[in-house]
Amino acid sequence: MKDGLSANSIYRKDYTVYPWDIDQLDLYFDIGSESTVVRAEMEFHLKGEEKETQDIVLNGSNLQLVSLSLNGHLLSSSDYAISGETLTIPHAPRKSVLKTEVKVYPAGNSALEGLYLSGAFLLTQCEAQGFRKITWFPDRPDVMTTYRVTMEADRSEFPVLLSNGNQEAAGDLADGRHWVRWQDPFPKPSYLFALVAGDLALVEDNFVTRSGRDVVLRIYVEEENLDRCEHAMESLINAMRWDEERFNLEYDLDIYHIVATNDFNMGAMENKSLNIFNSKYVLARPDAATDADYQGIEGVIGHEYFHNWTGNRVTCRDWFELTLKEGLTVFRDEEFSADMQSRAVKRIRVVRDLRGRQFPEDDGPMSHPIRPDRYVEINNFYTATVYQKGATIIRMYHTLLGEAGFQKGMKLYFERHDGQAVTCDDFLAAMADANGVDLERFGRWYSQSGTPQVHVSDHYDAAAQKYTLTLKQHTPVTHDQQTKQSLVIPFAVGLLNAKGEELPLQLENETDASGSTRLLVLEKAQQEYTFINIAEAPVPSLFRDYSAPVKIFYDYSHAQLATLIAYDSDAYVRWDAAQRMAQDVILEQCRRHANGKEMKVDSSLLRAFRGILSDHQADPALLAEAMILPDEDYLAEQMEVVDVDGIHAARKFIKQGLASDLVALLAERYAELNDGQPYQKTSGDMARRALKNVCLSYLLETSAGESRAIAQLEASDNMTDTLAAINGLILVDSPIADGALSEFETRWREDTLVMDKWFTIQAIKPGPGTLNRVRELMQHPAFSIQNPNKVRALIGVFAMLNPTGFHAADGSGYTFHADRVIELDGLNPQIAARMASAFNRWKRYDDPRKKLMKAQLQRIAAVDNLSGDVSEIVNNALR
Numbered sequence: 031m032k033d034g035l036s037a038n039s040i041y042r043k044d045y046t047v048y049p050w051d052i053d054q055l056d057l058y059f060d061i062g063s064e065s066t067v068v069r070a071e072m073e074f075h076l077k078g079e080e081k082e083t084q085d086i087v088l089n090g091s092n093l094q095l096v097s098l099s100l101n102g103h104l105l106s107s108s109d110y111a112i113s114g115e116t117l118t119i120p121h122a123p124r125k126s127v128l129k130t131e132v133k134v135y136p137a138g139n140s141a142l143e144g145l146y147l148s149g150a151f152l153l154t155q156c157e158a159q160g161f162r163k164i165t166w167f168p169d170r171p172d173v174m175t176t177y178r179v180t181m182e183a184d185r186s187e188f189p190v191l192l193s194n195g196n197q198e199a200a201g202d203l204a205d206g207r208h209w210v211r212w213q214d215p216f217p218k219p220s221y222l223f224a225l226v227a228g229d230l231a232l233v234e235d236n237f238v239t240r241s242g243r244d245v246v247l248r249i250y251v252e253e254e255n256l257d258r259c260e261h262a263m264e265s266l267i268n269a270m271r272w273d274e275e276r277f278n279l280e281y282d283l284d285i286y287h288i289v290a291t292n293d294f295n296m297g298a299m300e301n302k303s304l305n306i307f308n309s310k311y312v313l314a315r316p317d318a319a320t321d322a323d324y325q326g327i328e329g330v331i332g333h334e335y336f337h338n339w340t341g342n343r344v345t346c347r348d349w350f351e352l353t354l355k356e357g358l359t360v361f362r363d364e365e366f367s368a369d370m371q372s373r374a375v376k377r378i379r380v381v382r383d384l385r386g387r388q389f390p391e392d393d394g395p396m397s398h399p400i401r402p403d404r405y406v407e408i409n410n411f412y413t414a415t416v417y418q419k420g421a422t423i424i425r426m427y428h429t430l431l432g433e434a435g436f437q438k439g440m441k442l443y444f445e446r447h448d449g450q451a452v453t454c455d456d457f458l459a460a461m462a463d464a465n466g467v468d469l470e471r472f473g474r475w476y477s478q479s480g481t482p483q484v485h486v487s488d489h490y491d492a493a494a495q496k497y498t499l500t501l502k503q504h505t506p507v508t509h510d511q512q513t514k515q516s517l518v519i520p521f522a523v524g525l526l527n528a529k530g531e532e533l534p535l536q537l538e539n540e541t542d543a544s545g546s547t548r549l550l551v552l553e554k555a556q557q558e559y560t561f562i563n564i565a566e567a568p569v570p571s572l573f574r575d576y577s578a579p580v581k582i583f584y585d586y587s588h589a590q591l592a593t594l595i596a597y598d599s600d601a602y603v604r605w606d607a608a609q610r611m612a613q614d615v616i617l618e619q620c621r622r623h624a625n626g627k628e629m630k631v632d633s634s635l636l637r638a639f640r641g642i643l644s645d646h647q648a649d650p651a652l653l654a655e656a657m658i659l660p661d662e663d664y665l666a667e668q669m670e671v672v673d674v675d676g677i678h679a680a681r682k683f684i685k686q687g688l689a690s691d692l693v694a695l696l697a698e699r700y701a702e703l704n705d706g707q708p709y710q711k712t713s714g715d716m717a718r719r720a721l722k723n724v725c726l727s728y729l730l731e732t733s734a735g736e737s738r739a740i741a742q743l744e745a746s747d748n749m750t751d752t753l754a755a756i757n758g759l760i761l762v763d764s765p766i767a768d769g770a771l772s773e774f775e776t777r778w779r780e781d782t783l784v785m786d787k788w789f790t791i792q793a794i795k796p797g798p799g800t801l802n803r804v805r806e807l808m809q810h811p812a813f814s815i816q817n818p819n820k821v822r823a824l825i826g827v828f829a830m831l832n833p834t835g836f837h838a839a840d841g842s843g844y845t846f847h848a849d850r851v852i853e854l855d856g857l858n859p860q861i862a863a864r865m866a867s868a869f870n871r872w873k874r875y876d877d878p879r880k881k882l883m884k885a886q887l888q889r890i891a892a893v894d895n896l897s898g899d900v901s902e903i904v905n906n907a908l909r
């Protein structure tokens with residue numbers, strides 16, 4: 031094929047068992063920042079009885095080979111063959127001892143995969159295929175063995191030497207050097223290996239498990255961050271307790287380490303007993319971290335901890351099965367957050383995220399099922415589809431089987447597969463067998479990509495007092511898949527009367543009415559459900575709790591939406607109704623704008639938002655969510671051809687219209703929430719801050735906002751309020767915005783995480799001046815193109831969260847961004863590929879923009895030695 035993608039693809043169907051077992055891997059590291067020597071020793075045992083010899087195939091990348099010996103014989107280059115990332119030793123005897131020595135260069139490793147330098151310490155990142163950058167090894171998740179790791183290093187430069195498992199021994203050496211040996215008793219795949227060496231400080235606590243195991247908990251950070259670990263530690267302890275209570279799962283070692291680094295490609299990594307975290311998901315102090323940061327830390331700490339069972343004890347057979355551990359673990363962390371904070375608020379945020387990030391992916395050039403069938407670069411498949419849609423599939427098991435049935439399935443899954451590397455089919459079989467149900471059809475969710483659509487129509491028969499819902503499902507073809515099947519779609523509904531009361535539900539074939547929410551299960555292309563004894567035409571409350579990753583189409587009138595917003599018992603439905611009404615109104619204004627007509631504020635939207643704002647019963651965080659208008663990208667997804675400027679103008683117009691109509695109420699609510707009480711970390715206080723700052727953002731659309739933002743900034747004792755105020759002042763072009771920004775800079779200049787926020791609030795500002803600002807900021811001493819957090823905060827935010835900036839009609843945003851992708855590709859292909867995906871939706875724009883984006887994609891594709899990571903993204907986009 032001409033783009034070369036097919037030639038480089040790896041297919042799920044090509045899986046073969048690794049022919050060898052490996053007894054134990056003994057690793058020895060002579061640690062240095064410039065270069066580190068790695069010696070490995072392992073004993074291979076041939077599986078099965080048939081053969082006397084077999085080739086040994088190993089993976090390696092960027093390794094400087096020093097020596098290789100098999101069964102005591104030094105091998106010369108004619109005794110083995112290296113091709114690409116594989117090394118083959120032909121015809122090794124049934125039992126073979128392999129010893130290798132290589133050299134690696136951590137300080138020069140800007141890809142942040144393998145062994146690399148961050149600040150003053152060394153660390154590793156091995157998922158998915160980073161272990162091969164450390165030593166020659168069968169670097170695939172189904173090869174599991176125990177690891178014994180010995181490190182030696184200069185004591186003053188590297189006082190802390192960590193690896194997985196328990197510390198077995200340590201000692202001093204001559205010349206101020208020392209050594210430490212770790213042994214991990216659990217066999218593990220290479221992607222869970224970790225090592226950390228350097229000068230780190232620590233915070234310690236402990237947790238006694240249900241069965242009485244006393245676990246030492248340590249968080250390692252750079253000295254100056256010692257006062258920011260409390261929340262992470264508390265979250266870890268909560269996660270350990272929660273997993274015992276909800277999933278009956280206990281921790282299995284005496285030690286649990288977390289290390290925070292500023293240089294990390296992703297959020298965090300679940301290495302056995304030695305988690306490595308992006309510092310963004312560890313460090314928090316009220317003055318330096320927002321409520322969203324606190325919640326993110328709780329979620330990610332939980333996520334990595336939960337991986338110990340779902341990922342580490344039971345791992346993936348190969349990388350196609352990634353969602354086996356990720357979908358399940360995201361489901362677990364969502365449930366953890368829901369149990370810790372507000373279940374309803376968490377649900378809404380999860381849905382917003384799924385629709386905002388995963389739906390476009392399913393509809394774009396990188397569409398893939400949650401269990402892909404092929405890939406070029408596995409790093410490109412750590413996606414919203416594998417993670418967030420994967421979690422929704424797990425949630426559907428839970429919805430269909432109930433908590434007790436789901437837990438029965440989990441129990442059987444661990445009974446069968448503890449210590450193994452397995453597949454999604456194994457998970458499904460455990461759920462099915464434990465519950466005595468057939469889930470074969472349900473299994474289609476693993477193999478089918480795309481977002482199903484469910485079209486709902488209804489009919490009320492007044493004479494017969496019957497109400498019939500007709501559900502039709504259909505999945506549009508996707509970039510990767512031409513034919514689609516019907517799926518199993520759980521679909522919870524309720525019915526409201528005109529007063530907003532919930533009606534008791536009785537289906538035609540049932541003897542009694544029971545409950546006011548009914549779970550329907552749509553399996554065929556079309557199904558009808560008739561409810562009886564319905565005295566008046568009801569308002570359907572569709573898809574309660576958002577029970578499947580699908581798009582629902584039903585032609586709601588504004589009156590019906592108003593009833594749902596005001597009265598529905600399901601928080602998701604209330605929120606969604608408000609979003610829908612706002613979306614309808616904004617898109618309508620966008621059309622008027624395009625046709626040169628004057629825009630108008632809709633009176634039912636005003637009434638609905640007035641109702642939301644006057645609600646003193648509901649959780650303020652839910653009201654805040656309801657008042658946040660659908661973002662520009664989400665609105666863009668709803669249009670045939672994206673009208674970048676029209677969407678921006680219409681959304682702004684509606685926000686202003688709402689604000690000026692509701693100004694008195696907004697000011698009142700703001701004043702009542704802005705009570706001057708000192709900061710607290712409670713979810714109640716977070717909820718009040720959320721609503722307060724949403725009110726402020728509306729007030730800033732009127733003349734009543736600026737003075738309040740200034741006062742809030744002066745009085746603030748926490749980053750949530752500070753950032754909301756400054757961000758607001760920037761967005762409204764307040765004359766004091768620049769001063770506020772430079773004061774912020776002066777205060778936080780040395781603080782890398784807070785400076786990320788400072789970059790972001792500037793990069794996100796709509797309009798033409800921002801690109802130049804971003805260019806200037808790239809020269810700021812706190813910026814570094816080598817640091818992924820900085821790249822995401824400045825360049826990523828501009829390309830992905832600033833539509834009017836990125837999509838400037840003259841193409842300047844595109845050219846700038848393509849330059850960054852090319853620049854990054856030479857440094858860090860994973861991050862470059864993430865950035866390149868900003869062009870993925872190019873075909874949805876108007877012709878001039880399409881042309882401009884395509885030209886940039888072609889320019890990137892033509893770069894010499896382009897990484898597989900970026901090449902897969904841009905070639906898919908161009909196809």
Ligand code: PHE
Pocket residue numbers: 155157158295296297298299300333334356412
């Ligand atoms: N496995 C990590 C997680 O989901 C994510 C990750 C993938 C981190 C690849 C680093 C590299 O928790």
Ligand code: ZN
Pocket residue numbers: 333337355356359
């Ligand atoms: Zn994960």
